[in-house]
Amino acid sequence: MSPSSLVVAIDGPSGSGKSTVARRVAQALALRYLDTGAMYRALTWWLLEQGADLRDHRRVAALATQLPLTIGMDPHHPTVHVGAVDVGTVIRESRISSVVSMVATNLGVRSELVRRQREIVEEGGVVVEGRDITTVVAPDAPVRVLLTASENTRLARRAHDVHGDAHPEAVAATRDQVVRRDADDATVARFLHPADGVDVVDSSHLSVDETVAAVLDLVRRRAGVTPR
Numbered sequence: 001m002s003p004s005s006l007v008v009a010i011d012g013p014s015g016s017g018k019s020t021v022a023r024r025v026a027q028a029l030a031l032r033y034l035d036t037g038a039m040y041r042a043l044t045w046w047l048l049e050q051g052a053d054l055r056d057h058r059r060v061a062a063l064a065t066q067l068p069l070t071i072g073m074d075p076h077h078p079t080v081h082v083g084a085v086d087v088g089t090v091i092r093e094s095r096i097s098s099v100v101s102m103v104a105t106n107l108g109v110r111s112e113l114v115r116r117q118r119e120i121v122e123e124g125g126v127v128v129e130g131r132d133i134t135t136v137v138a139p140d141a142p143v144r145v146l147l148t149a150s151e152n153t154r155l156a157r158r159a160h161d162v163h164g165d166a167h168p169e170a171v172a173a174t175r176d177q178v179v180r181r182d183a184d185d186a187t188v189a190r191f192l193h194p195a196d197g198v199d200v201v202d203s204s205h206l207s208v209d210e211t212v213a214a215v216l217d218l219v220r221r222r223a224g225v226t227p228r
Helices: 018-029 036-049 057-064 100-104 107-123 133-137 151-163 168-185 208-223
Strands: 007-011 032-035 069-072 079-082 126-130 143-148 199-202
Touching (some): 007 018, 007 133, 007 208, 018 032, 018 208, 032 036, 036 057, 036 069, 036 079, 036 100, 036 126, 100 107, 107 126, 126 133, 133 143, 143 208, 199 208
Parallel strands (some): 007 126, 143 199
């Protein structure tokens, strides 16, 4: 398979390392990188800026079709713009994290954003990560991976990302964000258990380098593509 047409689909729960691993894999293979979660976060930010009531599912779904979103897919420097505004940093704030599931579980929103994601997948040459990637967004991708880790590991990682350490207090502060978001999102997306034909990589006891190597090995075995 030509690397230019390769699609690598990665699903997984919060804190499993999807974003970091997917970016590193894309860099190694000289592919584009798409963080679908950033799309939902960007929409959430824009809706709040519009003063939209996130509980108004019909209105939110209608607004999603108007989202002026531009995703930069360079894995060395991914960007997210809504209109002319660079939102790459603000969409990671806790005010977005705490409500993004209200938007991500809106079936009308998912329909619109999945449509946009599929257009990118159809072009090929991309590593895509998020929810429902291996089953809905890119079910025919030659490489489909469920990246997972134990709950304790995922909580510690997210605590370190958000608070700078993984002390018990920091872990407790992120528990709701990780566990509740996964539970909410699991009502509309499949990312906790592998579908048929999806390979599982458990990163609980792996370093980032080891996890990236495991995914690249799957790319070599499933698609015959090796890092450049």
